[in-house]
Amino acid sequence: MRKLDINKYTIERRYINKRPNVRPGTRLKTGTPAFFVAHDTGNPGATADNHYTYFNTQKDRSASAHVFIDDTKILEIIPTGTGPDPAEKAWHVRYDVPMDNDLLGYDANDAALGIELCYGTSKAGKTINFTEAYKRFVWYLAYCCDRWGKNPSRHIPSHKQLDPGRKYDCEQALKAGGKTLKDLITDVAAELAAPIAAPDFTPLPAGVAQSLIDNYVSPAWFASQKAGDETGKPHFHNLANNLRLAAGIPLEPGAAALPLTKLPKSNAQEIIFRWLSPAWFKAQAAGDKTGMTHFNNLANYLRRAAGIPEE
DSSP: OBOOOTTSSOEEEOOOOOBTTTBOOOBOTTSSOSEEEEEEOSOTTOOHHHHHHHHHHOOSSOOOOSEEEOSSOEEESSOOSSSSSOOBOOOOSOTTOOHHHHHHSSOHHHHEEEEEEOOSBOTTOOBOOHHHHHHHHHHHHHHHHHHHTOOHHHHOOBHHHHSTTTOOTTHHHHHHTTOOHHHHHHHHHHHHTOBOOOOSSOOOOHHHHHHHIIIIIHHHHHHHHHHTOTTHHHHHHHHHHHHHHHHTOOSSTTOOOOOOOOOOHHHHHHHIIIIIHHHHHHHHHTTOHHHHHHHHHHHHHHHHHHTOOOO
């Protein structure tokens, strides 16, 4: 199984003050974000912190965005819903352009996050490392798609796409880094499919699982049934099913196999101590080296399936 690494980067939340022209404090009409507009700042060399300061003191115009991403940080300056605070509006796409409604069914300010990529070199020589900023930009967009179940191909328009007569972002910043909007969408999709860490267990071979069920667990279940043991019956039934799950065996004849799961350590230890260890000692007493090896191997299969060190 593959999924996004949600802990790859830290999201910093430092909100600007509420003021009608930058942060009206109004919830998105959709509750959670319906899509994510990819912007760039159009201000080469200016960092996420620079933009926080700018919008926290801005009085002369109505404009803002939710998130600024540079080569060192991802900074949310208006609540987005990724943290404990619900998503609020920002003024990042003009209301008098129809493309957002035509493409996505809403005015972007009412339903979308504005996500800004910081880039370029300032006149004073301050340079933002494009590669590092772009990696964070891609990850954050993937994180949002993952969190709210959105499709990168449909739910990440650029500002230029929504206002083509006036705007050039985020394509202008992407071009400066040798990327295109198509590359961005492809990279976000790839980030969503990033591999998770390898599992800390080894699936139980189906033949081993079935042998353990047939030779030990099923006889124990029937013994419980004969004795009227209403505690033992469900216990051994569940034990057999856990072995099946650890081996990818369907729980019922003809049913589809469920995803492989780690065998509970208590199950592995019970089988080893209840049945396999006594069988190993019996083989040892009889001088049966083949039997000793067999039972030791069975125990190690169980240990690996439960993530327990082998012996």
